[in-house]
Amino acid sequence: MKKWFWILAIATVAFAIYYDISRGTLPVADSSPETAGETVEITETHFDHTVDVEIEAGQTLLSIVEQLHDEGMPMDMGQIKNDFQYLNDGQSPEQLHEGQMYTFPLYEG
Known part of the structure; x- marks a missing residue:
């Protein structure tokens, strides 16, 4: 056995x-070359004004945009991300660093 x-x-x-x-x-x-240096093409922006915000621990693009606007989300999330990347030289909104200043779009209406 x-x-x-x-x-x-x-x-x-x-x-x-x-x-x-x-x-x-x-x-x-x-690690294909298509995704390694991916660039975002921004064709149109929808913001009226901008504001500079210093990132604090736990803040995200969504939480900051909601704080800046009384009525909540003024645009769809995709457009907000495009406008943020346009204002911050292509910086990914998923990779915000605590203590750094970023420019955020302000929407009216």
Whole structure:
């Protein structure tokens, strides 16, 4: 019985090694050149004025825009992101750094 156990164990380990080498088990990071230096094309802006805000811990683009406008979200989120990137030289709104100043759009109406 011990003999069959060892044969089965060795076969399982050999199959696992073969599968790992031939197909792999770890995800591969996509480093295609199309996404590496992705640029955003901004065609039209919709803001009337701007304001500079220093980022505090826990603040996001959405929370700051809601604080700046009494009625909540004045535009759809995609347009707000485009306007923010336009005002901040393509800076991603998902990567705001605490203590830095950013320019935010102000919408009227």
